[in-house]
Amino acid sequence: MRSRKICCEKQDEVFHSGQSQIVVIHNGLLRVKTGDCTLNVVAGCGIYFSQGDYLLEYTPIDGQYRASVIEFDNEFVSKLLQKHSELLMSFPKVANIQSGLFSFTLNILIKQTLSGMKTLEEQSYPDAIMRLKYEEMLILLLHGEQGEHLYALLSQLTNKSSERLRRFMERHYLKEWKLTDYAQEFGASLTTFKELFNEYYGISPRAWISERRILHAHKLLLTSKMSIVDVAMESGFSSQSYFTQSYRRRFGTTPSKVRTGDEQVTIGK
DNA sequence: TCCATCCGTCTTAGTTCAAT
DNA sequence: ATTGAACTAAGACGGATGGA
Incomplete structure (x- = not known):
């Protein structure tokens, strides 16, 4: 369980979320893409990520992108659901979850909770108090507009x-x-x-595996000096030919053009 | 009766290979 | 490294089966 602040310049990134987390945008725009779902998150809004790989596009506004990240481990979520089981009994069971994401606007109560977290970070109170703030944050979101969706995602974790x-x-x-x-x-x-x-x-297994592999390959293209053949093989593609076809279908351009910087990919399909 | 699992059929996506 | 065509495997879906 921890929270941190991030600031960065305009960039694309393949992001692996090892545990569920909430990102609150203070300045700039964050675009998040996974599977068939694209979400734009503006300043004054937040987004919940399940574990998994996401394609992120950070766009600073007035030269700045600033956000806070709060990470939750499964044990914390499991204990929270147990502790508040009576409160959550009224939520329906959601069978199919479309994506591991949902965005939300910061209402007055969430803002107050965030402000409380900020104050606690600046002073030396026991961790238990901060954990209560994290609980408060999740409970407020559970009772927000997309609470049922969040409940389904959290239940899934446990x-x-x-x-x-x-x-x-x-x-x-x-x-x-x-x-x-x-x-x-x-x-x-x-x-x-x-x-x-x-x-x-x-989504179907094949669609999920394809998306994960293409994001893995995209990350290797941007961050390694491996040849395109090696990137394809390393990412589980049977051939460079098929990798190029898939990459073009997914990003609208070829790996070599992205590698040389001739073209940049856009997140939306 | 309900639920988990399996099976058959049609459609769609992935793979391979030759040409450029 | 890319493209197009032919072939193959996987996906979607409805219905059947069997155990609790």
């Missing part, structure tokens, strides 16, 4: 089978396995595996 699936996929998404191999290694029939996958991620 669901053993979906958590097992998430860990399994994070470990193996770069493997050159057929879907039947994934199912077999996971220990379920192909149909059960696909249905569990759809329930957890809201």
